[in-house]
Amino acid sequence: MSEKYNVLRRLRRTIRNRTEKAIHDFDMIRPGDRVLIGVSGGSDSMCLLQFFREGLGLLIHDYSFLAVHIDLGFEKKDTSMDSYFNALGVDYRIVKTDIASSALDPEAKKNPCFICSLYRRREIYHVAKQEECNKIAYAHHKDDIVETLLINILYGRKIETMQPVQEVFSGNMFIIRPFTYIDESMLKQFAREMKLPMFEKHCPIAGHTRRDKVKQMIRTLQQQEKNANIKENIFKSIYHVNVGYSKKQ
Numbered sequence: 076m077s078e079k080y081n082v083l084r085r086l087r088r089t090i091r092n093r094t095e096k097a098i099h100d101f102d103m104i105r106p107g108d109r110v111l112i113g114v115s116g117g118s119d120s121m122c123l124l125q126f127f128r129e130g131l132g133l134l135i136h137d138y139s140f141l142a143v144h145i146d147l148g149f150e151k152k153d154t155s156m157d158s159y160f161n162a163l164g165v166d167y168r169i170v171k172t173d174i175a176s177s178a179l180d181p182e183a184k185k186n187p188c189f190i191c192s193l194y195r196r197r198e199i200y201h202v203a204k205q206e207e208c209n210k211i212a213y214a215h216h217k218d219d220i221v222e223t224l225l226i227n228i229l230y231g232r233k234i235e236t237m238q239p240v241q242e243v244f245s246g247n248m249f250i251i252r253p254f255t256y257i258d259e260s261m262l263k264q265f266a267r268e269m270k271l272p273m274f275e276k277h278c279p280i281a282g283h284t285r286r287d288k289v290k291q292m293i294r295t296l297q298q299q300e301k302n303a304n305i306k307e308n309i310f311k312s313i314y315h316v317n318v319g320y321s322k323k324q
């Protein structure tokens with residue numbers, strides 16, 4: 076067996092084990108669930124779709140899933156996603172929108188990503204209701220959770236981040252994040268090794284967002300602090316909240 080094959084096998088096993096652990100720890104999937112998988116077309120969501128297709132190795136088998144892509148309407152469109160889903164033979168929906176124009180409107184200049192995510196979320200909820208999905212799975216990983224925590228502290232004056240399981244619509248629907256324990260770098264490597272296709276969204280501000288700045292900040296700090304696992308420490312801090320400040324400022 077080639078070294079390349081072994082690398083992929085180890086990577087798949089690690090991601091699968093950690094994903095199953097998260098699903099188990101937070102009771103993410105139950106018998107009879109219909110899961111909407113948000114597929115943006117980036118490496119993370121392509122990995123999530125891949126692991127769902129492989130069956131996740133769970134003891135639960137009687138759940139179904141639907142891949143959903145929200146086309147944000149950026150100028151250059153990649154239409155091959157349709158063919159990809161068809162070739163895989165998965166249940167899917169592609170929803171065309173003009174979210175891009177709202178996000179890039181000068182009025183939204185201060186925080187286009189907020190507008191973009193909000194409208195995209197609305198579309199996802201709409202499809203989930205139409206398709207009777209009670210779970211929405213996102214490919215958010217450990218890096219996303221850590222970065223969101225810092226974004227909320229630095230720009231939003233609150234200590235809050237994405238949750239592994241989040242109740243919406245009074246418990247009629249749940250957002251789940253099976254990649255909660257997975258590092259972004261692992262997913263990138265897996266997508267590369269598996270040669271999973273990527274479908275770029277051609278957003279002109281991608282790479283210049285608050286998330287990108289925070290990501291860079293963590294990276295820089297990590298380079299300077301060789302003896303501390305900065306990202307892991309921030310992640311673990313979520314489990315050790317010391318609530319001492321009760322007076323509102």
Ligand code: SF4
Binds near residue numbers: 189276278
């Ligand atoms: S970077 Fe572009 S596509 Fe991504 S959330 Fe922001 S506005 Fe939307």
